[in-house]
Amino acid sequence: MFSTARRTAATALAATAALALTLTACSSGGGAGAAQTPIASAGAAISGTVTFWHAYSADSPEVKTLDTVIIPKFEQLHPGVKVDAVAVPYDQLHQKLVTAVAGDTLPDLVRSDIMWVPELADLGVLVPLDQQMPDFSTYAGQVYKGALATNAWKGHYYGLPLDTNTRVLLYNTDALAKAGISTPPATFADLRADAPKLTAAGVSTFADNSTSGWNVLPWIWSAGGSVTDDKVTKATGYLNSPASVAGVQLLVDLHKQKAIPDIILGGTGGTATSDGLATGQYATILDGPWMYPIFASQYPKFQLKAAPVPAGDGGSISVVGGESVVLTKSSKNKDAATEFLRYLLSQDSQLAMAKVGQMPVLSNLGDQLTTINAYYGPFVTQLASARPRTPTPAWPKIDDILKAQIQKAVQGDVSVQDALDQAAAQIDPLLAKYAG
DSSP states (O other), X not given: OOOHHXXXXXXXXXXXXXXXXXXXXXXXXXXXXOOOOOOOOTTOSOOEEEEEEEOOOXXXXXXXXXXXXXXXXXXXXXXXXXXXXXXXXXXXXXXXXXXXXXXXXXOSEEEEEGGGHHHHXXXXXXXXXXXXXXXXXXXXXXXXXXXXXXTEETTEEOOEEEEEXXXXXXXXXXXXXXXXXXXXXXXXXXXXXXXXXXXXXXXXXXXXXXXXXXXXXXXXXXXXXXXXXXXXXXXXXXTTSHHHHHXXXXXXXXXHTTSXXXXXXXXXXXXXXXXXXXXXXXXXXXXXXXXXXXXXXXXXTOOOEEEXXXXXXXXXXXXXXXXXXXXXXXXXXXXXXXXXXXXXXXXXXXXXXXXXXXXXXXXXGGGGHHHHOXXXXXXXXXXXXXXXXXXSTTHHHHHHHHHHHHHXXXXXXXXXXXXXXXXXXXXXXXXXXXXX
């Protein structure tokens, strides 16, 4: 049964999808059975260096695939073009972009978090791709509509989705077994019931490394809560509602019981989530499909298992993640950069990244995902109910507020209700700036 908050979110998602369909009404088609548009013509008369900032981890399978497979194939098609790919740690990329905007030192292309696109577009530093690319509607017609919609701002598209993902419950069966538990927690009540057993066995019930929206929204939504109203104009009455409070209270209570380690306060105070899960210190974490190749490389004997986010009164709701690729106005090589952007959306590139844990955005590849990697199954299932973070240029500031206020509640400095009351009061003026 859907709660009121869940129906509200569903309405918002439907409206967003409708916007996407409206803006791409001129699309020449695409979808599950569409043929892939030719991405590039070998020897096309473009040249120059394309600088591409991304947040693939420097030692990850993704960056290896980018550097040794995707870029060389593109450069082979276009001998006059060189791609300079620059890895920037995710937690530093947003600030680096903001600093680059102020100094007019942005790269040609950015693999941007989907939630940063409206902000960058509002700052006036991105090229509207629906104006830059004569074939934009063809590409738009080939990607998932929900992912595409996150690139829309004030009547134009400022990016194309590059990959999508969500978080599910990853668990260690041996860690659970130490407490006599045979199945992962399926509900909030299960988490509360498992906590004292696992603590007695020397195992943390759950671990995460932050109180940001990416980390806490699955708990708020699964409890039946929300951040704002469906028109994204107001947080008061929504973020601080009883349902939202209940979602955060679960985390606060488990931390107080020593069932969640202090790493939730910002990445310190405990073993990293991946290391802790693989070594049996943690029974469960929330994370994405990229963790499978990482675990396979770092802990080859560990048998990673996945399950849905534990359900509360609102159901089992996770957060939609992913990145888009955007073109900056400061680019001196827009033609070459646009051609590389197209190549990143090719089946060759998308399938290459799918093999190392990045979920493709091309809708006609959906049926192939579990063939490529069986572990994609739980993520595809979770995506059916997953929700995007609040689509507004104010999101980075909203996220900072959420992180700070919920951290205070986890530390015990304020009650959850007071923390979310304060957060809502700070967020309302930010939303008002962009309303209407």
